[in-house]
Amino acid sequence: DADVTQTPRNRITKTGKRIMLECSQTKGHDRMYWYRQDPGLGLRLIYYSFDVKDINKGEISDGYSVSRQAQAKFSLSLESAIPNQTALYFCATSDRGQGIQETQYFGPGTRLLVL
Amino acid sequence: AQSVTQLDSQVPVFEEAPVELRCNYSSSVSVYLFWYVQYPNQGLQLLLKYLSGSTLVKGINGFEAEFNKSQTSFHLRKPSVHISDTAEYFCAVIKDSSYKLIFGSGTRLLVRP
Numbered sequence: 001d002a003d004v005t006q007t008p009r010n011r012i013t014k015t016g017k018r019i020m021l022e023c024s025q026t027k028g029h030d031r032m033y034w035y036r037q038d039p040g041l042g043l044r045l046i047y048y049s050f051d052v053k054d055i056n057k058g059e060i061s062d063g064y065s066v067s068r069q070a071q072a073k074f075s076l077s078l079e080s081a082i083p084n085q086t087a088l089y090f091c092a093t094s095d096r097g098q099g100i101q102e103t104q105y106f107g108p109g110t111r112l113l114v115l
Numbered sequence: 116a117q118s119v120t121q122l123d124s125q126v127p128v129f130e131e132a133p134v135e136l137r138c139n140y141s142s143s144v145s146v147y148l149f150w151y152v153q154y155p156n157q158g159l160q161l162l163l164k165y166l167s168g169s170t171l172v173k174g175i176n177g178f179e180a181e182f183n184k185s186q187t188s189f190h191l192r193k194p195s196v197h198i199s200d201t202a203e204y205f206c207a208v209i210k211d212s213s214y215k216l217i218f219g220s221g222t223r224l225l226v227r228p
Contacts, residue, residue, distance in 0.1 A: 043216075048215065058215070106158030
């Protein structure tokens with residue numbers, strides 16, 4: 001079984017709808033991240049959480065919110081989806097114990113299309 | 116601001132040929148450098164990372180990278196590529212104390228038979 005899972009894997013929604021992308025991990029890591037990937041732009045950080053009570057904005061948090069329901073679960077919500085939020089979304093985790101040079105482990109991604 | 120530049124958006128190469136994927140970063144402080152690979156329809160996985168010490172870093176699948184502080188580069192190399200190396204490769208940097216990865220725009224390696 002995969003260590004970092006994302007649901008759904010694909011989603012089509014309409015402008016204005018609220019949707020939630022979910023991420024779960026079995027690695028026991030305390031840190032979790034949400035990124036979006038756009039062609040030619042690489043990955044950009046949306047939000048990150050260093051533990052259940054610590055949530056921080058990344059570089060492109062506008063239009064998104066997150067919830068860390070438990071150490072193993074980190075959800076990303078689009079409050080009112082718009083077409084330019086069409087992208088590939090990745091969840092990642094890392095282990096605080098590694099220090100600053102920690103490796104991030106990525107889920108398989110959620111492909112979102114906003115019509 | 117911290118940034119990572121990958122000049123080549125796509126690199127076509129024939130099987131068994133050598134390849135170099137270029138990465139330059141901008142920073143006046145200590146950095147930690149990473150290369151991640153994304154195979155088709157998969158998430159990213161770590162290839163290798165430079166933290167300190169030897170400037171030549173060896174990673175998985177026969178890849179290696181060399182940290183060059185004077186040229187602010189961290190180019191990825193493989194002496195002989197396989198079809199299975201076809202993927203997108205991302206260079207990334209962590210600025211000390213930030214714990215946040217900053218990714219380059221990616222280079223798509225296309226290995227042809």
